[in-house]
Amino acid sequence: MFETIRYDVSDGVAYLYLNRPDKLNAFIAQMNKEVKEAVKAASSDEQVRCLVISGEGRAFCSGQDLAEVDEKMDHGQVLRNHYGPMIKQIRQCEKPIIAAVNGVAAGAGFSLALACDFRLVSERASFINAFIHVGLIPDSGNLYYLTQLVGQAKAAELSILGEKVSAASAVEIGLANQLIGEDNWGKGVNDFATRIACLPTKAIGLIKRSLKAASTLSFEEYLEQEAQGQRIAGLTKDHREGVTAFMEKRKPVYSGR
Template structure:
């Protein structure tokens, strides 16, 4: 079905693997189109409770494929037509999304990782704010998410200096949730995804929305948004299961409904 990505679903977990490993999984127009199709498929598939995005080979993604960049290119239009839809789709995605950063994540590859809800990083992987090295600004919502994660001063430093960030530095900065050793990589990513896929998916989607709104609204408006979201969560099947499991002193079996 796809030429530049792999897409699979197993036991409630969808996995998108960027698959241009000879080009370090650099983005092309074709890859963006296929990525959008896979994201929409995972969003509508009720069997999917969690999504993993990762890369094949040695890299997560090197960002935009510079072989396709020309002097005549309208960089702004590329963002609007190719990157913007993906960032908006991820922001509205109502299920948890994991960036499994198996190798270097540079440029818009770094941006893609930032747009995910959780970041698991291989111990040998690196982040690179590569834009400055070709005279560009960080794009694809990079500067929207980055200062929220690590603060203004450090975001400015990374964006302007463009230095490599090791996995341990990324953990210290607050950029990633876990740094995983080489021998445990596949298993720990799978275990983390399985843990998320067994949680109340509707509540996770509402949490994602509220976290986004916390940056946009004042306290009174946020409390109203919170009340609306809690009403939705309170009507869910998973809430009723959680209550029943609590009373019966057992582990709840959530269905994501």
């Protein structure tokens, strides 16, 4: 089905692997398209309750494949036609998305990781806003997410100096959620994803809506958004299961509905 990515579903978790390891999983237009299609498939699949995005080989994603770049290219149109639709599809997904950053995440690869809800990093992981090194600005939603995570001053530093951020430093500055040792990488990612997949999926989607709204609405508008979201959450089977489990003093078993 896909040529530049690998997509599998197991035990409620969809795994999307960027699959151009000989090119450090650098983006080409087809990969943008296939990532968008896979995220859309995960969004509509009732069996999927969590999505993990990672890279094959030793890199997460090294950014744009410069072999596809020429001096006549309209970089704005590339964003409008390829990167923008991919990032929008990720943002529209109401299921939790984990970036499992197994190696370098540079340029648009950094942007891809930023667009996810969680970032797990291996000891070999690193982040670099490499755009400045080729005379470009961070794109694919990069600064939109980066400033929210680390603040404007740190975002400016990372973007203008273009220095590499190690895995440990990424956790320290709030760029990544968790550092997982190499000897436990696969299991650690799977355990984290499984834990997320067992939570009330609809409630997570509503939390994601609220997080987006919090940065754009007035306080009064946000309270109304909150009330609407809570009404929807209160009608879910998972809410009823949570209350019943609490009353029966047992662990809830959520279905994602």
